[in-house]
Amino acid sequence: MPEGSAALQLQVGDRVVYPNQGVCRVAAIDVKEVAGQSLTFVTMRREEDGAVVMVPQGKIVSIGVRKVASPADVEEIYAFLRSDSDKADLDWKQRARTNLDRMTQGGILGLAEVVKGLQVLSELRPLPTKERELYDNARHLLVSEVAAALGTAEANAEDSIDIVLFPPGKERPKRTAAEFARPGGDEDDMDLDGDLMGLEGGELDLPSDEEPQSESEEESSEEGGEEEGGEEGAEDAPKKRGRPPKAKPAEGAEPAAPKKRGRPPKPKPEVAEGAEPAAPKKRGRPPKAKPPEGAAPAEPAAPKKRGRPPKAKPPEDE
Amino acid sequence: MIRVVTLDPFDDKQLAKFNRTLYTAFGVGSEHSGSAEVPAGMSEPLDAEKLLDEVKGIRAYKDDKVLLLTSRKLKDRDLPSGKAPTSGFARYGKDRAILSIAPFKDLEKDFKPIARHALHQLGTLWELHHCLDPRCSMYPPWTPSFNQGDHIFCTFCREKSEQKIRLAKS
Numbered sequence: 089m090p091e092g093s094a095a096l097q098l099q100v101g102d103r104v105v106y107p108n109q110g111v112c113r114v115a116a117i118d119v120k121e122v123a124g125q126s127l128t129f130v131t132m133r134r135e136e137d138g139a140v141v142m143v144p145q146g147k148i149v150s151i152g153v154r155k156v157a158s159p160a161d162v163e164e165i166y167a168f169l170r171s172d173s174d175k176a177d178l179d180w181k182q183r184a185r186t187n188l189d190r191m192t193q194g195g196i197l198g199l200a201e202v203v204k205g206l207q208v209l210s211e212l213r214p215l216p217t218k219e220r221e222l223y224d225n226a227r228h229l230l231v232s233e234v235a236a237a238l239g240t241a242e243a244n245a246e247d248s249i250d251i252v253l254f255p256p257g258k259e260r261p262k263r264t265a266a267e268f269a270r271p272g273g274d275e276d277d278m279d280l281d282g283d284l285m286g287l288e289g290g291e292l293d294l295p296s297d298e299e300p301q302s303e304s305e306e307e308s309s310e311e312g313g314e315e316e317g318g319e320e321g322a323e324d325a326p327k328k329r330g331r332p333p334k335a336k337p338a339e340g341a342e343p344a345a346p347k348k349r350g351r352p353p354k355p356k357p358e359v360a361e362g363a364e365p366a367a368p369k370k371r372g373r374p375p376k377a378k379p380p381e382g383a384a385p386a387e388p389a390a391p392k393k394r395g396r397p398p399k400a401k402p403p404e405d406e
Numbered sequence: 407m408i409r410v411v412t413l414d415p416f417d418d419k420q421l422a423k424f425n426r427t428l429y430t431a432f433g434v435g436s437e438h439s440g441s442a443e444v445p446a447g448m449s450e451p452l453d454a455e456k457l458l459d460e461v462k463g464i465r466a467y468k469d470d471k472v473l474l475l476t477s478r479k480l481k482d483r484d485l486p487s488g489k490a491p492t493s494g495f496a497r498y499g500k501d502r503a504i505l506s507i508a509p510f511k512d513l514e515k516d517f518k519p520i521a522r523h524a525l526h527q528l529g530t531l532w533e534l535h536h537c538l539d540p541r542c543s544m545y546p547p548w549t550p551s552f553n554q555g556d557h558i559f560c561t562f563c564r565e566k567s568e569q570k571i572r573l574a575k576s
Contacts (some may be wrong), residue, residue, distance in 0.1 A: 206538075215538065217562075224535060227536075238486060241455070242497075242499070244485055244490075247546075248485035248490070250546045251487050251489075254536075254549055256491055256549075257550060
């Protein structure tokens with residue numbers, strides 16, 4: 089349930105926040121007949137550009153429409169932004185899901201969490217394009233709501249947020265991946281096998297456009313995962329999904345060489361000892377056979393005439 | 407069109423160079439559109455917001471962006487979360503901004519940081535928010551590294567400003 093929307097009584101002229109759209113003003117509440125039913129519609133006009141949206145009153149709460157935050161809420165936002173508690177998830181899928189929920193259902197605190205989380209993440213590494221856009225959207229919505237709550241200009245609202253996020257006279261700190269590690273994060277791996285996770289201790293789980301993995305890296309991480317799977321394969325352990333772990337090699341036996349991908353190499357022909365190695369095959373048309381040396385040189389053939397053959401002459405006797 | 411209006415005397419050559427820089431950054435024309443007077447009764451340090459509201463005698467078309475340039479100090483703004491160091495001010499998405507060169511020696515010697523501040527204020531007029539990239543001119547201007555950077559935008563901010571300018575033209 090979005091915050092502040094449990095009992096939303098709207099009147100014309102109220103300022104509300106439509107999730108992902110920004111601050112709107114209720115322009116009208118009127119009854120319209122749609123498909124034989126009379127429904128009460130709330131008409132809202134976005135303050136930024138005047139775009140109009142009509143929502144049935146029964147859906148207002150489920151959509152997540154809420155009243156504009158109060159100045160006390162904004163103070164809480166500043167306190168939250170000032171704290172060093174919120175670290176974004178390094179798993180990009182988890183992060184994207186969380187941020188989406190925060191944007192739609194999280195209220196003003198959800199917006200602040202997205203901004204703070206991505207800002208802290210950008211101190212570790214630059215944000216990919218999609219997250220940069222998300223950061224910009226979240227910042228825009230947060231700034232416009234803070235401005236509406238405090239009744240100030242948007243430029244002042246943004247500066248008041250950034251004074252907290254970027255304190256004057258201080259440079260932003262450089263973060264390390266270790267700072268983003270969550271306590272007990274190993275148990276919280278969604279019951280995935282090591283080979284599906286493909287991760288080692290401090291590695292990041294990035295989408296393919298962020299950090300393309302080379303094939304050799306993939307292989308090594310798969311092998312690492314399989315080994316881990318083998319070690320964890322205790323009797324009492326719960327059933328795991330995915331590929332079953334490989335049987336352990338017998339003790340003393342040499343560890344099998346890592347499997348290579350792709351077509352196996354062609355077997356080399358066995359060459360007898362002392363024999364000369366076969367000459368490498370020449371490509372192209374084979375040369376013409378030479379005439380034997382003892383034979384008389386044949387007359388050179390008349391050159392072929394091109395074009396239509398001459399007509400047969402009529403017999404002269406007739 | 408960007409119109410630079412001076413509130414104090416500046417060298418014409420330096421102003422021409424300044425306009426060329428703005429033209430390069432945004433891809434729209436930029437010119438020195440004369441000078442204006444600071445409203446009577448306003449003393450240094452100037453209140454940037456009040457000055458933007460009260461300054462008279464500026465002629466501009468609807469889509470024009472006006473940058474007021476002054477050598478006088480601007481007053482730091484008191485905001486709910488603290489005091490904001492103010493070397494310039496722009497209303498988000500509106501048409502007027504002000505930039506003070508008081509923190510610097512002059513337009514010639516400190517051209518790069520002044521141009522960077524000007525880009526920042528004009529970017530705010532074109533609805534750009536503060537950026538996370540320290541090399542971008544939209545990085546918060548009170549950070550220590552801001553004055554050391556070049557007067558450029560990051561890819562994201564450049565594309566966004568171009569999009570806004572295209573929309574304004576159409």
